[in-house]
Amino acid sequence: MSLHVAGAGWVTPLGGGVDEVWNRLLRGDEATTQTVSFGENHKSYFGFLVPKDALKNLPPHPRLRRASAISRFAAAAGLDAIAQAESKTSKIDMDRVALVFAASNGGVIYTKRFYDDIVKSGAQSASPLFFPETVFNAPASHLAAILGINGASYTIVGDGAVGILAMNMARDLLESESIDFCLVVAAEEADWVLCDAYRKWRLVKTQPPIEPFCNPSRGTILSEGAGAVLLGREGSVKVSSINDGGNFSHQQEATNLIDRILHDLRSEPAFIIASANGTFVDFAERTAIQKQMPTSMVYSPKPALGESVGASAIWQVIIAAQALGKKRLPPMLHACERSGLQFATTSSHIGSNAIVLSCGLNQQAAGLRLSV
Numbered sequence: 001m002s003l004h005v006a007g008a009g010w011v012t013p014l015g016g017g018v019d020e021v022w023n024r025l026l027r028g029d030e031a032t033t034q035t036v037s038f039g040e041n042h043k044s045y046f047g048f049l050v051p052k053d054a055l056k057n058l059p060p061h062p063r064l065r066r067a068s069a070i071s072r073f074a075a076a077a078g079l080d081a082i083a084q085a086e087s088k089t090s091k092i093d094m095d096r097v098a099l100v101f102a103a104s105n106g107g108v109i110y111t112k113r114f115y116d117d118i119v120k121s122g123a124q125s126a127s128p129l130f131f132p133e134t135v136f137n138a139p140a141s142h143l144a145a146i147l148g149i150n151g152a153s154y155t156i157v158g159d160g161a162v163g164i165l166a167m168n169m170a171r172d173l174l175e176s177e178s179i180d181f182c183l184v185v186a187a188e189e190a191d192w193v194l195c196d197a198y199r200k201w202r203l204v205k206t207q208p209p210i211e212p213f214c215n216p217s218r219g220t221i222l223s224e225g226a227g228a229v230l231l232g233r234e235g236s237v238k239v240s241s242i243n244d245g246g247n248f249s250h251q252q253e254a255t256n257l258i259d260r261i262l263h264d265l266r267s268e269p270a271f272i273i274a275s276a277n278g279t280f281v282d283f284a285e286r287t288a289i290q291k292q293m294p295t296s297m298v299y300s301p302k303p304a305l306g307e308s309v310g311a312s313a314i315w316q317v318i319i320a321a322q323a324l325g326k327k328r329l330p331p332m333l334h335a336c337e338r339s340g341l342q343f344a345t346t347s348s349h350i351g352s353n354a355i356v357l358s359c360g361l362n363q364q365a366a367g368l369r370l371s372v
Helices: 018-026 069-088 108-121 138-147 162-176 192-200 251-265 280-292 309-326
Strands: 004-012 033-036 045-048 097-103 153-157 181-188 225-232 237-247 270-273 297-299 353-359 364-371
Touching: 004 018, 004 069, 004 309, 018 309, 045 192, 069 097, 069 138, 069 181, 069 225, 097 138, 097 162, 097 309, 108 192, 138 153, 138 181, 153 162, 162 181, 162 225, 162 237, 162 309, 162 353, 162 364, 181 309, 225 309, 237 251, 237 309, 251 280, 251 353, 251 364, 270 309, 280 353, 309 353, 309 364
Parallel strands: 097 153, 097 181, 270 297, 270 353
Antiparallel strands: 004 225, 004 237, 033 045, 181 225, 237 364, 353 364
16 A cells, blocks of 8 residues: 655644744754753753744644643644645545554653642542543544544554654554544653653753764753654655564664664665664664665754654654655754764755654664655
8 A cells, every 4th residue: 555644743842833843944943942840959951842832823622721731732733734734635534534643751741740749638639630631642532532533543652763653553554444544643741750760861961952973972852742744645755664663672782673674774865864862872873874874864853853752753754754845954963973974964965765763762663764
């Protein structure tokens, strides 16, 4: 079956709207970090957070009155993807659309508030209004209700590679179900608890910027937002191959796994949208690229947008699709020039294939290839 990107939408620390954020990336813009704190006696962290005006076009809906940030991000991105697809064709029958939602950490802000109430005042004080938003499939429920999707709706939980796994599931649904489209949405929200956990795992650095492909790695900065792609049987950008990768338990396994993924996906001429984020991921991807496609142009959006964990792979897919359609890549920011890789510039010549590599921080890796 032929699988294509019919529409896309995202909410990012650089704002919302595919074209708006894309143009900012082309200019070399970098999101501004904000302080993520948890009171006077706790360490503060830096994060790339979604600006309030990024959700200015989100329509009012009863489902969103008390919804968590992750649900609102997902709704805005999903609605934009549907709108973009309808602007190119005709109105989409939502009864023939399936939904796959991908997440890594879920609604951490509401989860923290819910358990804070229990710790401080006992179980009877915890608001029952908070609890539904702590469940991983809450955003999928909200989005399905807002869009009027009555059919299949799934939630996949993973790490930074979960967006690719969600697209693989969407492909299977389109092959087996009587549907015309599958909407894949991935979202993440940033909170002090999340930053503190990743800091304890020695993955987060104390100050920006994110510096990809440096040796030794210097750490990443967490971010938040959502990305959505509407997959169908027609469209200008084709999903020509998906490699659902696998799991790894240490860095060498990650390197070997990404090498196998890239070997399977490689095609010429092609450019690579990497997930390099200033952590061990960079070494694994750099080693594989140098071995399998050493002359390919490489771009990672993480220095500009931050490490959005669950949302990151779908952001990469949208960037790859935009680059194929616009015939150009944004400039690579803060990359280590001694890495031996060829980094993108605004004048870079790109091929007709885009390879998305996604290596997560919690032991998953996957990839896919887009083509025009």
